[in-house]
Amino acid sequence: MRKCGGTPFLLTENNNFFGFHLPADFTAEHEWGIVNMKRCFGIPNPEITCEPFGLERRKATIVPDNLYLIEKDKEIYLFMDRYKFDNGRIPTDLTYYRDGIGGTWDGDGFGIVVSKENENYCNKIKEIKQAIDACDVAVFLGGGGVFENSGLNVAIASKISKGNINVGRWR
């Protein structure tokens, strides 16, 4: 995985949390799409012209078997590990963070680290884990801008409203 281009931030609408946004960096790993990650979540990957459309196109149907929530003394980590975490290793790109939060992702998985000093982040990372365990999560690319690639969004599906998704930039 590769570190986020900027600091991850919370997706909110009317101050209600509904997910994490992990910005892209200018690296190839953030330009290849997320087909393998979607497969881990059981998200369909149809042709552009085929159904399903809308949220169903981005919603998880299974819980990835390589997702871990690990609590250490000072941090909480949530990450997917292609090596199934058999050696207790925290992904290298998650070992550095600032402002209480850090992130990393590529086409195979993602990771978020939060400082235990920030209670808000700690609650949110656990909320996302609960949503993933309940298959109530949508994973999709979006955000960015003219000179910035799309980032990865991991959002609670039941909290995504029509108002908080700007069509076109949130694929």
Added chain:
Amino acid sequence: MWEDGDKELAKLYKDVEETGIKKKLENANLRYYALSPSRPNKNMKTKYNVMFWLNPQQQDIHNYGYFSVEQLEEWIEGKGPIPKKKK
């Protein structure tokens, strides 16, 4: 809203398929890195409801840019704005 966007994108790609332009370029052995469709802007003269961003291979002899289906068809015949003019 999301669903509307997905459906509009699906319609765009179906319209592209109907032009048959990708197959024609493939048969003419004209290669590209990107041929990205969008709806025509007001400056694009075309009878189709699509235009393309073309990023061609061999850019020493081919121009990149926004082109209509008709201009891509001209490219197959070695005419139009895509082949670079010899100096």
